Amino acid sequence: MKKKELLNNIVQIANQIVYPSDLATKSYLIFYPTDGYHLSKEQYYAFMDILTKIEVLDEVINFDIEFIDNSKEIFDEDIRKFSSFDYSFYKSFPLIFENCITDSKLHWSICIYQDYWGIIYGSNELLCEIVKIYDFEKDLKQFREEIILGIDNIETRERFEKLISLSYVGTKIAGQV
Numbered sequence: 001m002k003k004k005e006l007l008n009n010i011v012q013i014a015n016q017i018v019y020p021s022d023l024a025t026k027s028y029l030i031f032y033p034t035d036g037y038h039l040s041k042e043q044y045y046a047f048m049d050i051l052t053k054i055e056v057l058d059e060v061i062n063f064d065i066e067f068i069d070n071s072k073e074i075f076d077e078d079i080r081k082f083s084s085f086d087y088s089f090y091k092s093f094p095l096i097f098e099n100c101i102t103d104s105k106l107h108w109s110i111c112i113y114q115d116y117w118g119i120i121y122g123s124n125e126l127l128c129e130i131v132k133i134y135d136f137e138k139d140l141k142q143f144r145e146e147i148i149l150g151i152d153n154i155e156t157r158e159r160f161e162k163l164i165s166l167s168y169v170g171t172k173i174a175g176q177v
Helices: 003-014 042-051 087-091 123-133 136-146 155-164 168-173
Strands: 028-033 060-064 099-103 108-115 117-121
Touching: 028 123, 028 136, 028 168, 042 123, 117 136, 123 168, 136 155, 136 168, 155 168
Parallel strands: none
Antiparallel strands: 028 117, 060 099, 099 108, 108 117
16 A cells, blocks of 8 residues: 555545545545444444445555544554454444545445544545445435535535535436546
8 A cells, every 4th residue: 555645635635624625536425423433333334335336445444534644654553454244343443533444455445434423535436335235315305304404614615515416326316426
């Protein structure tokens, strides 16, 4: 695994909220709510089953993203490798704040942010398969009602609305695909 390539991928994902227009050519799904800073059991198994099915479940790593930027080097001790894809093993990771799991070949990434929501980033093929078994439209509706409508700052609310509209399911809902 190339640490610089991994870091660049994670920085790009972490910046999605600030720069949603950069994602016009990217494929991602928004999910909400999570189980704290972990995926819920339903989310975890839905995602892992599809990743296994389309054969992009290679070595999986997990790390915190809150303080990562281009100037920080990721060290081996910062990365927790999955030796098992069991949910209880995943839940045993002490995740304190924003974090990401990704495969070592960077086919996909799943990031969880504050307010207990997340983004899964990957190919259109991957997202199309996940949408078949997990209701992201319900998640977007709940995310809009519980998070976005509670944001007082108009600019921030508009940025989140744009993030939703550019997501894989958001573009489908808006009839843009």
